[in-house]
Amino acid sequence: MCTIKSNTMQEKRNIITRRDFIRNGVRGSCLLALGGVVGLLSSRSRANNTVWQIDPYRCIACGNCATYCVLEVSAVKCVHKFAMCGYCKLCTGYFEPQPNALNTGAENQLCPTGAIKRGFVEDPYYEYIIDEPLCIGCGKCVKGCNAFGNGSLFLQVRHDRCLNCNNCAIATACPSQAFRRVSADQPYLLKGKD
Amino acid sequence: MLWKSLEGKSQLLLFSTRVNRHLRFTSFTIFIFVLLVLPDVAFGVERFPPPQFDDHELPVTTVPEPRRDLYEYLDVAALLAALSLASYLALKKRSRRGVFLLGIFSLLYFGFWRKGCVCSIGATQNIVLALFESGYTAPITVIAFFILPLIFTLFFGRTFCAAVCPLGAIQDVVAIRPIKVPSWLEHALRLLPYIYLSAAVLFAATGSAFIICEYDPFVAFFRRSGSLNMLILGACFLLVGVFVGRPYCRFLCPYGVMLNLVSKASKWHVTITPGECIQCRLCEDSCPFGSIERPTQELRIHNRAEGKKMLAILISLLPLFIALSSWLGVLISPALSRVHATVSLAERVWLEDTGKIEETTDASEAFRRTGRPTEELYNEALTLKKRFTFGGGMFGAFIGLVIGIKLINLSIRRRRMDYEVNRGTCLSCGRCFSYCPIEHVRLKKSS
Known part of the structure; x- marks a missing residue:
C-alpha cells in the first residue's frame, strides 16, 4: 500500500515536471514567434498611422457617405478647390436643375441644408463657399459640379471629425472603391495640381 | 451616361x-x-477656365489635421497599466471585486470613451494584412494592442479577458443568471471561434474585408450609433449573456482562440484555491463559463485499452480529416472570393456584358465611368480568385486540423486529483475564489 502510494507520488511529480518542461518550451517558442512578428512589422512600420480618405477621381457621389458613417453627421464633407472653380454664375453644383431664378432663394438651391454660400465677386463671377458645419456629405453638389462644371467640388473625409475606425463603415459601403488608407502625413487627396 | x-x-x-x-x-x-x-468624360473636366481676379484673393481649401496621436499612445499606456493591474488583482490579490471594478473602468474607458476602436480583437486583422500586403504597414499602436495581451497571457493567463477587454466587460456585467451549457454543446460551440478566426485571417490576408470589425456586436453600443441590424445583434448577445456567461467571448471571439492556446503555456495562472484543494466540491458549479474541471474517476483497465485504440485511430485519421476539409475549403472558395469587392464587381460586369443581367449597379456604373478595360478587371479578379483557392484550401485544412485535434483531445483522459481551472478557457475573472473554504481561511488570517 505504502509503495503504491509513493509510486503514484513519484509519478505525479514526474508528470508535473514533464508538463512544466513542455509548457516552458511552448512559452519560449511563443515569445520568440511574437518577437519575430513584432520585429518584422515594426521594421516596416512608420511611426505615423494611416487614415481613411476618398479618392475624388474615383468617387461617384452616390450619397452613401452621408448615411453610412458611424457619426451622426458624417465625417465626410464637401471640399471646394477654389483654383479649379469656374466661378460660374449658373453653378450646377449650387442651383437646382430648374431654378425659378438665379438667386440665393432656398427653393433654388440644390444643397438640402443650404451649406453652400454664394457670393458676388465681379461680373459675371460668383464665389461658392462651403459652410462646413452645415454640410452633411450627401454629394449632391459634387454630382452637379462634376456633370456640368469643372469638378472643383468634391468629397473628402474631414479628419477633425473622423474617428478613424479600423474598418471604415463608409468604405465597406462605397460602390466605387474610392476609400483607401493614406498616410497620416498627407491625409487629403485633393483635386488639382498642388 | x-x-x-x-x-x-x-x-x-x-x-x-x-x-x-x-x-x-x-x-x-x-x-x-x-x-x-460635354461629349468628353464628365469627370473633373475643366469646362470653364478659372477666372483671373485682380483684386480678389482665392480662399484656401482648409485641410484640418488628423486628431493627435497622443490619445493612441495614452491608450497603449492605459492598456499596459490595466493589464498589469488585472494580473496583480487576479493572481496576487485574488480580489474578484477588484477585477470587476477594473472591468467597469475598461468598459468605460476603452469602450464608451474611446469608442471601442482600436481593440485587440480587431488588431489581429491589421497584423495579418500587414504580413500579407507589403503596401500596408500596421501602426505601432495597433501592434501594441495585438501583442501586449498575448505576452501578458503567456505569463499570467487570460487576465486581459477578465478585466481589460471592453467586449468582455460589457458581457461580464450582464451575466446575472448564468446556466450551465451542456458539455457536448459547449465543446461543439467552442469550435466556432476557430472558424471565425480563420475566416477573418483569410479575408484580411486577401484585403477583402475586416469581418471582425464589421460584425462586432458591441461596438454599436460603444459608439451609440450603428446600423439597426448590428444594434439588434448586440442586444441579442447581451440578452443571451444574461443566461449564458459571456457568449461572445466563449463561442465567437477570434482573439480568444489565440489567448486560449497561449494561456495553456502560461507561467503563472489563477487557481481556485490559494492552498491545497480539499475536494469539498463547493466550487464545482461556481464557474459561469464552464472552466472548472472536476477530478477524474479512476479508469478501469479495459477502458484504457479501448481508449488507446480509439486514440490511435483518430490520430491516423487526422491527415484524412485535414485533406477532406481542405478540399471542401477549395470548393467553397469561389463563394468566399465574392467578399472581395473586385471579384464581385468583375462578376457583375461579366454578367452585364454577356447580357445575363439587364440592370446595372452603382458599382458597375462607377467602373464603366473610369474607362478601365474590362480585361484588366477580369485579370485582377482571376489573380484574386487564385489566391482565394489557395487560401480556401488553407482555411479548410486549418478547420480540419482543429476538429481533428478536438476529437483527439476528447479521447485523451488526463488524471486529475483536484478541482482545477482549465487554463485555456479560464478567463481569470475570480468568481470561484469566494467558493473555496481555504480562501476564507486565508482572508481571515490576513485581516
Whole structure:
C-alpha cells in the first residue's frame, strides 16, 4: 500500500515536471514567434498611422457617405478647390436643375441644408463657399459640379471629425472603391495640381 | 451616361428659357460651352477656365489635421497599466471585486470613451494584412494592442479577458443568471471561434474585408450609433449573456482562440484555491463559463485499452480529416472570393456584358465611368480568385486540423486529483475564489 502510494507520488511529480518542461518550451517558442512578428512589422512600420480618405477621381457621389458613417453627421464633407472653380454664375453644383431664378432663394438651391454660400465677386463671377458645419456629405453638389462644371467640388473625409475606425463603415459601403488608407502625413487627396 | 448628359442639356435648355432677359446671354454662352464640351468624360473636366481676379484673393481649401496621436499612445499606456493591474488583482490579490471594478473602468474607458476602436480583437486583422500586403504597414499602436495581451497571457493567463477587454466587460456585467451549457454543446460551440478566426485571417490576408470589425456586436453600443441590424445583434448577445456567461467571448471571439492556446503555456495562472484543494466540491458549479474541471474517476483497465485504440485511430485519421476539409475549403472558395469587392464587381460586369443581367449597379456604373478595360478587371479578379483557392484550401485544412485535434483531445483522459481551472478557457475573472473554504481561511488570517 505504502509503495503504491509513493509510486503514484513519484509519478505525479514526474508528470508535473514533464508538463512544466513542455509548457516552458511552448512559452519560449511563443515569445520568440511574437518577437519575430513584432520585429518584422515594426521594421516596416512608420511611426505615423494611416487614415481613411476618398479618392475624388474615383468617387461617384452616390450619397452613401452621408448615411453610412458611424457619426451622426458624417465625417465626410464637401471640399471646394477654389483654383479649379469656374466661378460660374449658373453653378450646377449650387442651383437646382430648374431654378425659378438665379438667386440665393432656398427653393433654388440644390444643397438640402443650404451649406453652400454664394457670393458676388465681379461680373459675371460668383464665389461658392462651403459652410462646413452645415454640410452633411450627401454629394449632391459634387454630382452637379462634376456633370456640368469643372469638378472643383468634391468629397473628402474631414479628419477633425473622423474617428478613424479600423474598418471604415463608409468604405465597406462605397460602390466605387474610392476609400483607401493614406498616410497620416498627407491625409487629403485633393483635386488639382498642388 | 450619354442619356444623362442629354437629360441635363434639355434641363439647361428649359432653364435658359425661364431666366430673366439680361441673364440670358451668360447662361446661353454657358449652355453653348456645355454643349461643346460635354461629349468628353464628365469627370473633373475643366469646362470653364478659372477666372483671373485682380483684386480678389482665392480662399484656401482648409485641410484640418488628423486628431493627435497622443490619445493612441495614452491608450497603449492605459492598456499596459490595466493589464498589469488585472494580473496583480487576479493572481496576487485574488480580489474578484477588484477585477470587476477594473472591468467597469475598461468598459468605460476603452469602450464608451474611446469608442471601442482600436481593440485587440480587431488588431489581429491589421497584423495579418500587414504580413500579407507589403503596401500596408500596421501602426505601432495597433501592434501594441495585438501583442501586449498575448505576452501578458503567456505569463499570467487570460487576465486581459477578465478585466481589460471592453467586449468582455460589457458581457461580464450582464451575466446575472448564468446556466450551465451542456458539455457536448459547449465543446461543439467552442469550435466556432476557430472558424471565425480563420475566416477573418483569410479575408484580411486577401484585403477583402475586416469581418471582425464589421460584425462586432458591441461596438454599436460603444459608439451609440450603428446600423439597426448590428444594434439588434448586440442586444441579442447581451440578452443571451444574461443566461449564458459571456457568449461572445466563449463561442465567437477570434482573439480568444489565440489567448486560449497561449494561456495553456502560461507561467503563472489563477487557481481556485490559494492552498491545497480539499475536494469539498463547493466550487464545482461556481464557474459561469464552464472552466472548472472536476477530478477524474479512476479508469478501469479495459477502458484504457479501448481508449488507446480509439486514440490511435483518430490520430491516423487526422491527415484524412485535414485533406477532406481542405478540399471542401477549395470548393467553397469561389463563394468566399465574392467578399472581395473586385471579384464581385468583375462578376457583375461579366454578367452585364454577356447580357445575363439587364440592370446595372452603382458599382458597375462607377467602373464603366473610369474607362478601365474590362480585361484588366477580369485579370485582377482571376489573380484574386487564385489566391482565394489557395487560401480556401488553407482555411479548410486549418478547420480540419482543429476538429481533428478536438476529437483527439476528447479521447485523451488526463488524471486529475483536484478541482482545477482549465487554463485555456479560464478567463481569470475570480468568481470561484469566494467558493473555496481555504480562501476564507486565508482572508481571515490576513485581516
